[in-house]
Amino acid sequence: MSYLKFNDVQKDYEGVRAVSHFDLGIERGEMVALLGPSGCGKTTSLRMLAGFVSVTSGSIFLDGRNITAVPAYSRNTGMVFQGYALFPHMSVAQNVAFGLEMRRLPKAEIGRRVTRALERVRLSALADRLPRQLSGGQQQRVALARAIVIDPAVLLLDEPLSALDARLRHEVRAEIRQVQQETGLTTLMVTHDQDEALSMADRLVIMNQGRIEQIGQPAEVYENPANRFVAEFMGKSNFIGGTVVEAGRFRCAASDTVFSCDTSRFTPGAEALLSFRPERARITATPPDTISGANVLAGELKTATYLGQSIEVSIATAGGQSFNILLPNSDAGLAAGLQPGSALHVSWAPADTRLLPV
Ligand SMILES: Nc1ncnc2c1ncn2[C@@H]1O[C@H](COP(=O)(O)OP(=O)(O)O)[C@@H](O)[C@H]1O
Numbered sequence: 001m002s003y004l005k006f007n008d009v010q011k012d013y014e015g016v017r018a019v020s021h022f023d024l025g026i027e028r029g030e031m032v033a034l035l036g037p038s039g040c041g042k043t044t045s046l047r048m049l050a051g052f053v054s055v056t057s058g059s060i061f062l063d064g065r066n067i068t069a070v071p072a073y074s075r076n077t078g079m080v081f082q083g084y085a086l087f088p089h090m091s092v093a094q095n096v097a098f099g100l101e102m103r104r105l106p107k108a109e110i111g112r113r114v115t116r117a118l119e120r121v122r123l124s125a126l127a128d129r130l131p132r133q134l135s136g137g138q139q140q141r142v143a144l145a146r147a148i149v150i151d152p153a154v155l156l157l158d159e160p161l162s163a164l165d166a167r168l169r170h171e172v173r174a175e176i177r178q179v180q181q182e183t184g185l186t187t188l189m190v191t192h193d194q195d196e197a198l199s200m201a202d203r204l205v206i207m208n209q210g211r212i213e214q215i216g217q218p219a220e221v222y223e224n225p226a227n228r229f230v231a232e233f234m235g236k237s238n239f240i241g242g243t244v245v246e247a248g249r250f251r252c253a254a255s256d257t258v259f260s261c262d263t264s265r266f267t268p269g270a271e272a273l274l275s276f277r278p279e280r281a282r283i284t285a286t287p288p289d290t291i292s293g294a295n296v297l298a299g300e301l302k303t304a305t306y307l308g309q310s311i312e313v314s315i316a317t318a319g320g321q322s323f324n325i326l327l328p329n330s331d332a333g334l335a336a337g338l339q340p341g342s343a344l345h346v347s348w349a350p351a352d353t354r355l356l357p358v
């Protein structure tokens, strides 16, 4: 059995099913992110593991022990919240020591462990400062030191970066990941930010309305989304509705155009949703060579928006469908020459095409 296991866990608040059929195994030392829009049940799942919220049905196992009915204080979880929740009148070292003092550990051991935790988050030099004398990123590192100093069986992070500005967020996420890898702590993180989840976690759990939509490694989830929700939540996608004609061939319902793609998960005649990523497509004024085998759509330019790193191009087909294409900045010259109404061809490789269930 996995080190940490949610077994068909469900949570109902009066009349509201916050989490249902939650099944997840996490291996020792792994960092997993629960990712999904606000209200999808991420915090509730984390809090059921911490023991702050009771489980309506199902069970949770940690290191071979059924902890479903174990009170929060004896589950040995270390938690970092969105706000730092530091004691304002205590120094950094006192904040970190607090949990150990509550556990009545010997003074010498508390001193040793606090020193080591502050080294881990590289705050040794600031041990005597008060929280208000620290930056937001440093305060969050104190919160992290306070969570790891108790040597938790699992580290829980609930939107740990959301109080920080964009630049700091980038820095602190790398620090948290480094501390997690150095300590080898099994970690469950909650976030609504896909970049954060992609860059920090070994595996992602994509949630929607209390349910798990997909579990997988970051690249796996981005490259092979299980369904439309995941494809749209993890980045952007273009969609075309239609039916599978035969193996490898899909017909668009609106235009009768046929596209090539892997259809192996569908039978001929099945309705499906073709999708491709905006950054995997190209645009050209003339139709691309047919021998390239690319999928091609004809349309006209609606808008081209300069975004710095990239240029977002919106294209409308004669049938009224619209598609978004993301060109690299190196194509800025090409994009600058385009006028609204210019006839264009969008092309992308069959290998960059995914068929999803409708
Ligand atoms: N204490 C509570 N009482 C009633 N409903 C709650 C409570 N906490 C959360 N919920 C509801 O449960 C659902 C999931 O909430 P939550 O786990 O906080 O989502 P997330 O962390 O993904 O934003 C939401 O619909 C929310 O309104």
Ligand SMILES: [Mg+2]
Pocket: 042, 043, 044, 190
């Ligand atoms: Mg939340």
